[in-house]
Amino acid sequence: MNMTLEKKEARILIVDDEPGNLEALVIHFEDTYDVLTASSGKESVATVTENTDISAIVMDIKMADMDGIEAARAIRKISPEIPIIFHTGFPGDYDENEIDIGEQPFDYIEKLDSYTKLNRAVRNAVEYHKLKQSSLSLTEYAESVFQMIGESRAMQEVFRIMKKVAPTDGNVLICGETGTGKELAAQAIHENSPRSDKRLTIYNCSRRSPELVESELFGHAKGAFAGAVSERSGLFEEADGGTIFLDEIGDLDLDTQAKIIRFIETGELKRVGSKSMRHIDVRVLSATHKSLPKMVAEGTFREDLYFRLSGITIHLPPLRERREDIPILAEKIKARLIAEKNLSEKIFDPDAVKILTDYDWPGNVRQLQATIENLILLAESDIILAKDVTEALKLNDVPAWENNTQLSLVERVRIFEKSRIMESLKRNDFNISASARELKMDRSNLRKKIKYYDISIPA
Numbered sequence: 021m022n023m024t025l026e027k028k029e030a031r032i033l034i035v036d037d038e039p040g041n042l043e044a045l046v047i048h049f050e051d052t053y054d055v056l057t058a059s060s061g062k063e064s065v066a067t068v069t070e071n072t073d074i075s076a077i078v079m080d081i082k083m084a085d086m087d088g089i090e091a092a093r094a095i096r097k098i099s100p101e102i103p104i105i106f107h108t109g110f111p112g113d114y115d116e117n118e119i120d121i122g123e124q125p126f127d128y129i130e131k132l133d134s135y136t137k138l139n140r141a142v143r144n145a146v147e148y149h150k151l152k153q154s155s156l157s158l159t160e161y162a163e164s165v166f167q168m169i170g171e172s173r174a175m176q177e178v179f180r181i182m183k184k185v186a187p188t189d190g191n192v193l194i195c196g197e198t199g200t201g202k203e204l205a206a207q208a209i210h211e212n213s214p215r216s217d218k219r220l221t222i223y224n225c226s227r228r229s230p231e232l233v234e235s236e237l238f239g240h241a242k243g244a245f246a247g248a249v250s251e252r253s254g255l256f257e258e259a260d261g262g263t264i265f266l267d268e269i270g271d272l273d274l275d276t277q278a279k280i281i282r283f284i285e286t287g288e289l290k291r292v293g294s295k296s297m298r299h300i301d302v303r304v305l306s307a308t309h310k311s312l313p314k315m316v317a318e319g320t321f322r323e324d325l326y327f328r329l330s331g332i333t334i335h336l337p338p339l340r341e342r343r344e345d346i347p348i349l350a351e352k353i354k355a356r357l358i359a360e361k362n363l364s365e366k367i368f369d370p371d372a373v374k375i376l377t378d379y380d381w382p383g384n385v386r387q388l389q390a391t392i393e394n395l396i397l398l399a400e401s402d403i404i405l406a407k408d409v410t411e412a413l414k415l416n417d418v419p420a421w422e423n424n425t426q427l428s429l430v431e432r433v434r435i436f437e438k439s440r441i442m443e444s445l446k447r448n449d450f451n452i453s454a455s456a457r458e459l460k461m462d463r464s465n466l467r468k469k470i471k472y473y474d475i476s477i478p479a
C-alpha cells in the first residue's frame with residue numbers, strides 16, 4: 021500500500037450505494053489516485069474514521085441507510101478539513117441552492133454531467149486540501165518554533181519567509197507598525213539560526229544622540245571624550261559570533277549609517293578614539309516602522325545601507341489587515357495569562373469577540389495583549405461581555421498615549437496615570453482606601469487625582 025501511495029497524487033474516497041456506479045468511478049480514478057470505497061453513508065463515516073490521509077470525498081447523496089448529506093455532516097465532525105463533492109443522480113429530489121447554503125460542499129456535480137466536471141472538481145479539491153494541510157503545518161510550526169500565532173494568509177507568508185531565512189546567515193530587515201512583533205520575529209530568527217548558541221544583542225536606535233549611538237555600538241577608547249574614564253567594548257563586539265538586532269534603524273543619523281555600512285561590508289570596526297581595527301563576525305537584523313525607500317528618496321537614509329539591510333525583507337502586517345487572527349490571538353493571550361496568574365477560567369461572549377475583531381488596533385498585538393490583560397483582571401463575571409471590551413478599549417487607547425507621537429511627555433504621563441488609577445479602582449470595587457494602598461498613594465492625594473481626572477465613582 022505504501023508503494024501505491026508514493027506513486028499516486030493523493031488518496032480519495034468514493035461513496036455510492038450502486039455497485040455499477042462505484043466500480044465505474046473506481047476504474048476512472050484509480051490510475052491517478054489511491055481510491056478507497058464505501059457503499060453506504062455509514063461505511064463512509066467508518067472509513068474516514070480509520071483513514072486520516074483522505075484528501076477528497078466524492079459522495080453520492082441518495083442512499084438507503086444514511087444519505088450523503090447526513091454522512092457529510094458526520095464526517096465533518098471527524099475531519100472538517102476534507103473537501104466533499106456531492107455527486108447525485110437525482111437532482112430533482114434535492115434543491116442545489118439549499119444544499120449549497122446549508123452544507124457548503126466543495127462542489128455539486130450531477131451524474132449525468134460528463135466526467136470532465138467531476139475530474140476538475142476532484143483535482144481542485146485535492147489541491148485545496150494540500151494547501152490547507154500545508155497551511156496548518158506551517159501554523160503549527162510557527163507556534164511551536166517561533167512562538168508566533170496566525171492563520172491568516174499574510175502571516176503564513178511571514179512564517180514561510182522566516183522558516184527559510186532563519187537557518188541562513190543573511191541580514192534581515194523587519195518592517196511593520198509599532199506593536200506588530202518585530203522584536204519577537206528577530207528573536208525567533210536568531211533562536212532558529214546556527215548562531216543560536218551565541219548572544220542576541222538588542223539595541224533601540226530611536227531618540228538617541230549620534231555620539232551616544234556610536235559609542236554604544238562601536239565602543240570607545242579611554243579618554244576618547246569627556247567622561248570616557250576607561251576603555252569600553254561596543255554592542256557589535258559583545259555580539260561577536262552571534263546576532264545584533266537594531267530596532268528603529270530609520271532613526272539613525274547619516275554619519276552613523278555610514279559607519280554601519282562600512283562595518284557590514286568589511287566586518288571591521290574601530291572604537292571611538294582608537295586607531296586599531298577589530299574584526300567582528302555578526303549577523304545584522306534590523307527593524308523599522310518607517311518607510312526606508314521613502315527616506316532614501318528624501319535623502320535621510322543611505323541607499324547603500326538600505327540595500328545591505330533589505331536583501332531579505334519581512335513585512336509584519338497590522339492586526340487590522342489580519343482580522344481573522346484576532347480571536348485566535350485573544351484566546352491564546354487569555355489562556356496564557358490565566359495560567360500564569362492562576363486565575364479562574366473566563367470565556368468571551370460572541371459579541372465581545374466581534375468588538376475585538378472589528379476594532380482597528382492602532383497599537384496592534386501589544387495593545388491587544390494589554391486589553392486582554394485588563395479584561396481578565398477586571399471583568400466582573402466569568403463571561404467577558406461586550407461592555408467589558410468597550411471599557412477596556414477606553415483604558416488602553418494606544419493612540420492617546422503610546423502610538424501618538426504628537427503628545428508631549430507630560431500628556432502621556434497624565435493619560436497613563438489616569439488609566440492605571442481607573443484599573444485599580446475597578447479591581448478594588450471602587451474602594452478608594454484599597455486602591456490608595458495598591459497604588460502606594462496617600463488617600464487624600466488619590467481623591468484629588470480622581471477629581472482632577474474627572475473619574476466617576478459609582479454610588
